[in-house]
Amino acid sequence: MDSLQSSIALICAEYDTERGALLKQVEDLSMASITGEHEKLIEIEEMQAKIMDAENALREKVKHVAELEAALHAKEEMEKRVTQQQQPADEATQRTQAPSTFPVATQTAAARVPDECPTCHDEPFGFMVRCQQCKQQFHAGCVRSKRQKTSRAGVYVFVCDACAPSASGPATTTSA
Known part of the structure; x- marks a missing residue:
């Protein structure tokens, strides 16, 4: 044990x-x-x-x-x-500012590219004609009947309706 x-x-x-x-x-x-x-x-x-x-x-x-x-x-x-x-x-x-209400511009007015044609209020395109007095630019088609031929060959005078009473001198034309 x-x-x-x-x-x-x-x-x-x-x-x-x-x-x-x-x-x-x-x-x-x-x-x-x-x-x-x-x-x-x-x-x-x-x-x-x-x-x-x-x-x-x-x-x-x-x-x-x-x-x-x-x-x-x-x-x-x-x-x-x-x-x-x-x-x-x-x-x-x-x-x-319709063309009939523009004041007569001086000869020193600066040429500018318009935002629209004052006659038809459409944007600038194609051949544009500038008023001799106020330098506004219009579509050639809008003012075709208002251009007058001068004594010089190929030179046209354009003065817008607002400037028409004081028109003198040849117009200048530009293409936009």
Whole structure:
């Protein structure tokens, strides 16, 4: 029996040693697991913070883009209103600046390319004739019957209706 008791004691001692070693391994693994989980949690929190920062930056950019779009839309609306307000004013100005209401221009009046023919109110194209007095340019077809040939060969004089009473000298012609 003594030998049996000593065998049991030996087996119990080996069991306790193995059990202690296994418990130590479990503790080590648990500690490593806890440390790993803690590191993972820290990493997850850092990633969540980065995601939140990126989302905030995206919201700011979307807000900025919306503000820019609103400003652009407001500017386009303002330009549209200004254009609409200028159109009636331009039409009224065009009506009041008919050839019969132009004052007699001096010889120093600068020649300019017109925005439209004063007779037909169409844009300049083709052969244009300039009034000798006021330097306004007209479509040759609009004033064909009003040109008068001078004594010089091939030279015509054109003076618009507004300048007709003070007509003198040859007209100049240009092509637009």
